[in-house]
Amino acid sequence: MKTLCFAIILSSLFTMTYAQKTVEERLQQIEDRMALKALVDEFSILADRKDVATQVLLFTEDAKVETMNNGQAVSALVGRKQIGDAFANFLALFEVVYHINGQQTVTIAGNKASGISYCEVTLVGDQNGKKMKTKMGVHYKDEYVKQNGKWLIANRQSTFAWRDVQPLGQ
Template sequence: MQDNTLEQRIQTLEDKVALKALVDTFANLADQKDLATQSLLFAEDAVVDTYFEGQLFASLRGRKEIQETFTGFMANFETAYHINGQHTAEIDGDRATAVHYCLVVLVNTVDGKKMRNTNGVYYNDEYVRQGGRWLISKRTSHFTWRDTMEMAAG
């Protein structure tokens, strides 16, 4: 980055901020269960591959399938909290890649008991700039661990 012009360095910084805002907006919309709006953060031909403990769980193609599947999944939970951590992005023109870490906390009721599922997740993301805005073109989700426990009555 040191050999780049000031304008190029500023553009890289702006792009990194925009990409971080993209993943944070994704998380907020998931927590609000606004999956229709969230789906617009994906390129029309986006791909999402999801792994649980190293095993492929789902492979989704296209914005419509992503929205339908995410909506069905989130319907299983009363509450969701995405707690985003580090996001390291590499920019290459109108394309970018990133690794993004997240804790995903999901709350549901099973047999009359409130259950909290805490998941350690990291995403390998690919992004594309279309129409002047960054979109997710491919997301590989790795749910690497899960802790499930009954919540105290409150």
């Protein structure tokens, strides 16, 4: 009888520990998903502010960014310096940069994750003396790495799916 009671108590303790660990793992996954969404949103907010110096810190030191347009790679950048220079040069072409982020899916495996995020970007700038508005549908295929407790973008493939250019106000 004592052996049976001991086995039941031991089994209960094991079950409680297992259940607690499952809750902790679930909580960590929720926190990681929220952090990854915040990372993508912060990237867009910093682009809108043209704060490239802070934006590049969202990438790993050796990050890679590939830009796709019409199914073709149009640029491949490696490292924060190259990424920052290219982003700054591009953003300087526009008076207004405005991102609206949409859906995101992520798969998390420990300190690594991958995901796809969708975004609509509006750019306002001068073209031949006329204010023009460019709207683009973009999706980012990302690989993330958690370093020192913080999620960073390690690889990004930016795909520009569509583009609409028209005079501002139309």
